[in-house]
Amino acid sequence: MGQNEIRVRRNPDSIGLQVFAEAITLTTVLKISAQEFRHRLGKAPRVLDGGLATELQRRGHDLSGEVWSARLLRDDPDAIERVHFEYLAARADIVTSASYQASFAGFASLGIGRSEAAALLRRSVELAVAARDRFQRANPREKRHIFVAASVGPYGATLHDGSEYKGDYDLTVSQLVEFHAERLAILASSDADLLGCETIPCLDEVRALAFLLRQFPDRAAWVSLTSPDGLHTSRGELLADAGAILEPVPNVIAVGVNCVAPAIVTHAIDALRTQTSKPIIVYPNSGETWDAQGRQWRGAWSETSLADLAREWLQHGARIIGGCCRTGPKDIAALSELLRGYQGATGAR
Numbered sequence: 232m233g234q235n236e237i238r239v240r241r242n243p244d245s246i247g248l249q250v251f252a253e254a255i256t257l258t259t260v261l262k263i264s265a266q267e268f269r270h271r272l273g274k275a276p277r278v279l280d281g282g283l284a285t286e287l288q289r290r291g292h293d294l295s296g297e298v299w300s301a302r303l304l305r306d307d308p309d310a311i312e313r314v315h316f317e318y319l320a321a322r323a324d325i326v327t328s329a330s331y332q333a334s335f336a337g338f339a340s341l342g343i344g345r346s347e348a349a350a351l352l353r354r355s356v357e358l359a360v361a362a363r364d365r366f367q368r369a370n371p372r373e374k375r376h377i378f379v380a381a382s383v384g385p386y387g388a389t390l391h392d393g394s395e396y397k398g399d400y401d402l403t404v405s406q407l408v409e410f411h412a413e414r415l416a417i418l419a420s421s422d423a424d425l426l427g428c429e430t431i432p433c434l435d436e437v438r439a440l441a442f443l444l445r446q447f448p449d450r451a452a453w454v455s456l457t458s459p460d461g462l463h464t465s466r467g468e469l470l471a472d473a474g475a476i477l478e479p480v481p482n483v484i485a486v487g488v489n490c491v492a493p494a495i496v497t498h499a500i501d502a503l504r505t506q507t508s509k510p511i512i513v514y515p516n517s518g519e520t521w522d523a524q525g526r527q528w529r530g531a532w533s534e535t536s537l538a539d540l541a542r543e544w545l546q547h548g549a550r551i552i553g554g555c556c557r558t559g560p561k562d563i564a565a566l567s568e569l570l571r572g573y574q575g576a577t578g579a580r
């Protein structure tokens with residue numbers, strides 16, 4: 232779909248688009264440009280952090296509510312900051328904010344109004360920045376550059392019915408643009424270095440994000456999809472087409488898959504590579520499946536699994552590697568050790 236085929240409904244009452252327009256002017260104050268990030272990425276593969284929600288759960292936090300991140304951002308922000316810090320201690324290069332599930336509708340269901348919701352979105356980034364500051368103070372000799380990414384979750388994550396793994400939304404591209412506009416604008420004007428658009432299940436949502444990201448040309452972003460097999464989106468379209476849609480968007484610095492089974496990652500890299508020259512980002516989940524009857528996770532996963540698999544992904548061209556659900560700091564520590572060995576050894580692409 233061409234860009235001019237997207238018609239954004241310009242409702243004068245739409246606070247979202249108004250805030251969005253204001254934020255575009257704000258992004259002149261940049262922490263890091265897309266060009267600079269691309270340059271840094273060219274030097275070495277980067278380590279992304281692991282799962283946030285599942286790590287908080289492992290630490291005993293009750294995340295059973297529908298808008299857990301909103302609740303925790305408000306009630307126990309230090310718990311989130313501590314997990315970010317743990318990932319930095321595990322030598323992640325990029326930490327991702329707790330804004331994945333945060334949406335205005337979700338906040339509203341908790342009785343949180345728009346201005347407080349916007350403040351909580353900004354807080355999610357501030358917590359990651361605070362963890363970076365604390366880590367750098369505690370490790371003054373640490374020279375690696377740490378990036379903070381603001382998580383931009385899919386529309387489906389706000390429905391709480393697994394839609395982000397199905398993608399059978401009943402929304403047009405314009406409606407998806409409208410859904411994402413306000414939150415993206417707020418996160419784009421935050422102190423995050425990057426926008427991490429993740430767990431995207433269908434091409435229409437990729438088109439909506441491509442349209443919006445073009446409005447922030449100096450703001451580096453990645454777009455990552457879900458896929459059942461490495462060949463298709465969760466909705467069943469060709470995964471490679473996501474690469475084609477994003478290829479002409481200059482500030483999209485990486486394209487990839489996340490929260491997918493580790494076994495399909497190599498297929499996904501190969502598929503995307505046919506349609507994009509951009510760096511590939513991959514951060515699968517642990518591949519375990521939730522047994523609802525037995526109320527436990529099933530499947531084998533060890534702390535070296537991610538690092539073992541990552542060798543192949545690097546060879547196939549992945550440039551940013553991390554973990555999603557059910558991966559933790561130990562997985563990231565093992566992965567970091569592997570990737571440090573590649574620093575400087577692989578050329579930019």
Ligand SMILES: [Zn+2]
Pocket residue numbers: 282489490516555556
């Ligand atoms: Zn996940």
